[in-house]
Amino acid sequence: MSIYGFLHRSALKQLPECLNEAGYRCIGPRVREGAVTFGELTSIDDLPRGVGDEQRPAHYRLGEREDERLFAWAVGPQGLKSWLFTPRETLWRSRRDDDGRLYFETGSPADDRPLAAIGVRACDLAALRLQDAHFLEREPDPGYRKRRAGLFLVAVDCTHPAETCFCHSTGDGPACESGFDLALHELDDGFIVHAGSEAGERVAARLPLLPVGEEQEAARRDQQRAAIDAQQRALPGRNLRDALFANLDHERWQAVAERCLSCANCTSVCPTCFCHSHEEVPDLDGRTSEHLRQWDSCFTEGHSYIHGIVIRAETPERYRQWLTHKLGSWHDQYGRSGCVGCGRCITWCPVGIDLTEEATVICAEAGDD
Amino acid sequence: MTDPYLPRxxxxxxxxxxxxxxFSLRLALTDPRARADYAFAPGQFNMVYLFGVGExxxxxxxxxxxDADFAHTIRPVGRVTRAMAELRAGDRLGIxxxxxxxxxLELAEGGDVVVITGGLGCAPAVTVVHHVLANRERFGRLVIMQGVKHSDDLIWAEQYARWREAPDTRVLLAADQARPGWTGQQGLITTLFDQAEFDRGRATVMMCGPEPMMVASARRxxxxxxxxxxxxxxMERNMQCAAGHCGHCQFGPRFVCRDGPVFHYPEVAGLLGVRGF
Incomplete structure (x- = not known):
């Protein structure tokens, strides 16, 4: 029987302490520059206490709440992705000696301590599984594998979805069902805690857990129901591959491109987008050079460049590449859609393009579930 | 674990x-054991790194x-290949x-082999010709068709002349624009197809070159x-990692670097020639 109990709000501070003692470096949601993003946690006081959010297409604002809740907001622009698939990383360094001989060495991660992430939402757990499939199956990526290997996940059920959220329609939330070490469900006076792995059991065993009362169970069910009911958006089906590829000439691609700035905000905030480019940065001394990788986007001109040709020179082609990949080709590549319903691409699109609306129009006559 | 990103x-x-x-560069890995172990299959590619410039x-x-070892034939068209044009024997690269x-090649055994190439597309297909000629008894007729935009673009004229003399081998050349004295056909590569004698039912066709040429040839x-x-x-696409990670080479659901670059035509026929993919 896995550990399941109630943790009083005042006792949550013991969680990062337990994790630190177990050798983890804790990260979690923090308010930074007007947004909730993941950062290093030194104590539970770093969490966004009494913070709420307001999101809609092209709109994100934080506000104050009248309670002490720590997780009463929907996902901010960045969750876990940047901690595992780093925005910029050295892949190798090379050196050339006076005789022109070359020497290569692997780039190494800055901090080897395993990470514990507190406050991961169900959509981001689903996105993590997809990033794992991309970076670990077939040819494992050394840097990603190293950072992923020790990761401890403290998930939190989403109780306050944003207007842009649609994880219920993709089947990825709002409650966390698997893929975590510990899961929390926040109530007014504390948290229902549930261990999901052996590592999670070991940490949970050190927390002062109380039995979960009937009222608390009822409150949790009500909150979960409300979080589903609050979601106003939905994709028109879980597998839109055939519908999208049957509509490559749909007039909507042109119409959406007239609004799209090709700015790549959507791919930057998307928790599953994996494209990255390689860049060579030679040192001024002429003897050493670094080979980096950094996040890239299918909305850039360089993404499809090949010996003098740009395959996707126009925005309609770029938007179509993004959507047919995200909601279509992912099924062939990784057995499911690449969209987890987090809604970030809608909130952070500067012109408020709504992927669920575009997909609905383009797939109007098809789409299964 | 070996690091797929580290050049040698x-x-x-x-x-x-x-x-x-x-220009072509013949190369050898400098580590003697790596050099002895290096093996490639015709149609594969390397990531070639020029110090301080890129891959x-x-x-x-x-x-x-x-020859032992391996080689690359390069046309200077981009930032990295233009810098590579300065390279000389004795210089070092990362591979x-x-x-x-x-x-x-194994699937093709026992039947005729048709090699269709366009432009510099002949480079990956040259290895097919070499393989068939080195194992002549395992294959039927060999038909080599090469199309170029202008007759001046034809490289390896001597090689084609040599192949023309090989047993049971036919070489057909076409140039869209031809200089006086051009002995090949004038026109697109498909104009050669009527002259090409091979068993339509049992031949294996291998193509390489510009996509419009491959689409037209496959349909014909x-x-x-x-x-x-x-x-x-x-196929060719932007490739940066060669590990199926960076995403640039995606062609619909395929990663060209890993699932290709050689594809079975039915795998890619749906999107081939569709603008933007």
């Missing part, structure tokens, strides 16, 4: 200037078919690879009675 040092043993600005994917070939899926072949399942083609 290679030395340029020989540089050969081909037609126009095109590019280039098809692996053997310069004259029988990752070989990567990807090569030509289906299917019309002529060649099964789509007997046609293979080599």
């Amino acid at each position: 040092e290679a030395e340029i043993l020989e540089r050969v200037d081909e037609a126009g600005s095109i 590019v994917p280039i098809s692996v070939v053997r310069l004259r078919g029988e 990752r690879g070989p990567f990807g899926r090569g030509w289906p 072949l299917v019309d002529d009675g060649v099964e789509a399942g007997r046609i293979w083609l080599s």
Whole structure:
């Protein structure tokens, strides 16, 4: 029987302490520059206490709440992705000696301590599984594998979805069902805690857990129901591959491109987008050079460049590449859609393009579930 | 665990200037054990790194078919390949690879082999010709068709002349624009198809070159009675990692670097020639 109990709000501070003692470096949601993003946690006081959010297409604002809740907001622009698939990383360094001989060495991660992430939402757990499939199956990526290997996940059920959220329609939330070490469900006076792995059991065993009362169970069910009911958006089906590829000439691609700035905000905030480019940065001394990788986007001109040709020179082609990949080709590549319903691409699109609306129009006559 | 991103040092043993600005580099890994172990399948590619400048994917070939080690034939068109044009014998490069899926040479055994190439597309297909000629008894007729935009673009004229003399081998050349004295056909590559004698039912076709040329050729072949399942083609896309991670080379659901660069025509026929993919 896995550990399941109630943790009083005042006792949550013991969680990062337990994790630190177990050798983890804790990260979690923090308010930074007007947004909730993941950062290093030194104590539970770093969490966004009494913070709420307001999101809609092209709109994100934080506000104050009248309670002490720590997780009463929907996902901010960045969750876990940047901690595992780093925005910029050295892949190798090379050196050339006076005789022109070359020497290569692997780039190494800055901090080897395993990470514990507190406050991961169900959509981001689903996105993590997809990033794992991309970076670990077939040819494992050394840097990603190293950072992923020790990761401890403290998930939190989403109780306050944003207007842009649609994880219920993709089947990825709002409650966390698997893929975590510990899961929390926040109530007014504390948290229902549930261990999901052996590592999670070991940490949970050190927390002062109380039995979960009937009222608390009822409150949790009500909150979960409300979080589903609050979601106003939905994709028109879980597998839109055939519908999208049957509509490559749909007039909507042109119409959406007239609004799209090709700015790549959507791919930057998307928790599953994996494209990255390689860049060579030679040192001024002429003897050493670094080979980096950094996040890239299918909305850039360089993404499809090949010996003098740009395959996707126009925005309609770029938007179509993004959507047919995200909601279509992912099924062939990784057995499911690449969209987890987090809604970030809608909130952070500067012109408020709504992927669920575009997909609905383009797939109007098809789409299964 | 080996690091798929780490290049190995290679030395340029020989540089050969081909037609126009095109040049070939014959290379060997400098570590003796790595050099002895290095093996590639025809149709695969290496990531070739120039110190301080960057990496590019280039098809692996053997310069004259029988040399040890490996070679790359390069046309200076981008930032990295233009810098590579300055390279000389004795210079060093970084090499990752070989990567990807090569030509289906075993599947082709027992039947005729048709090699269709366009532009510099001949480089990856040259290895097919070398393989068939080195194992002549395992294959039927060999038909080589090469199309170029202008007759001046033809590289390896001597090689084609040599292949013309090989047993049971036919070489057909076409130039869209031809200089006086051009002995090949004038027109697109498909104008050669009527002259090409091969068993439409049992031949294996391998193509490499510009996509419009491959689309037109594949459709014409299917019309002529060649099964789509007997046609293979080599594709090019932006490739930066060669590990199926960076995402640039995606063609619909395929990662060209890992699932290709050689594809079975039915795998890619749906999107081939569709603008933007």
